[in-house]
Amino acid sequence: MTNTLRSRVLLTPAQLNTMMSEGRDLIILAVQSINPYTGADSIRDRRIPGAIDTEAYEDFQSPSSPTEGARPLPEVAVLQAKARRWGLRPEATIVIYDSDRSMVAARAWWTLRWAGLPDVRVLDGGMPAWLKANLPSTADKPVPTPSDIVLSPSHMPELDADGAAALARSGILLDARIRPNYVGGPTPAGAPARGHIPGAISTPAHDNLTDYGTFADQDALTGIYEAAGADGSKPVGAYCGAGMSAAHTVLALAAIGIEAALYVGSWSQWAADPARPVIRGGRPG
Numbered sequence: 693m694t695n696t697l698r699s700r701v702l703l704t705p706a707q708l709n710t711m712m713s714e715g716r717d718l719i720i721l722a723v724q725s726i727n728p729y730t731g732a733d734s735i736r737d738r739r740i741p742g743a744i745d746t747e748a749y750e751d752f753q754s755p756s757s758p759t760e761g762a763r764p765l766p767e768v769a770v771l772q773a774k775a776r777r778w779g780l781r782p783e784a785t786i787v788i789y790d791s792d793r794s795m796v797a798a799r800a801w802w803t804l805r806w807a808g809l810p811d812v813r814v815l816d817g818g819m820p821a822w823l824k825a826n827l828p829s830t831a832d833k834p835v836p837t838p839s840d841i842v843l844s845p846s847h848m849p850e851l852d853a854d855g856a857a858a859l860a861r862s863g864i865l866l867d868a869r870i871r872p873n874y875v876g877g878p879t880p881a882g883a884p885a886r887g888h889i890p891g892a893i894s895t896p897a898h899d900n901l902t903d904y905g906t907f908a909d910q911d912a913l914t915g916i917y918e919a920a921g922a923d924g925s926k927p928v929g930a931y932c933g934a935g936m937s938a939a940h941t942v943l944a945l946a947a948i949g950i951e952a953a954l955y956v957g958s959w960s961q962w963a964a965d966p967a968r969p970v971i972r973g974g975r976p977g
Contacts, residue, residue, distance in 0.1 A: 761961035860891030884963035
């Protein structure tokens, strides 16, 4: 796999800095959040020059729903209004970063691609990698020039619950949660079932990353997903708890040239229906 393939979705700090120096048509979005895995807040006192603030849990999802899961997709009209305020334009390259392992940046990447933006990329390693590279940063917040962009849904492959179940039988369905959630165990009274979708293969999204919070190299990512059967010979999909870690997996797969569908509702939707089967243990089914 070539660096060109990877750079279509993942940029190193050096690559982004070069694009900025060349005067490329860029719009940079800082995705702010309390990290769902560590509890740490984003780096808010410094930003890449020109970066526009967005909020992960307000801008790239709708409120939770008993039938749609914990993090449904935003309504397109709502997202479009925000994209116009941010000044997004379809001809620009949109670069997204966060402050911790690209977990929330990946969901923003997927959502904007789903809404029809053709060139969206993630800064590999986010703000920590940018600062570590001693590249320019500022405390100044820009005032974006509004746009009249028109968004529309379904530009990325999606799965619903039935589609996820079918893909687990006919293709490759990847479970991006941490392995204890996949294995499952006793369920407290009144709580959703624990375990995994029958036939799903455990590939935790954290395995996409190095200890430094950047994505693993091409050979490592290819090896991880080939071992799970995601080698391009069968259709691939991914789910997690609520459609965030799975977006990270879809991004990692895109970096090695594998297209994967996202089950946005993920386990939070699947387990809400007691009629859906649940497998416990370390094997797919």
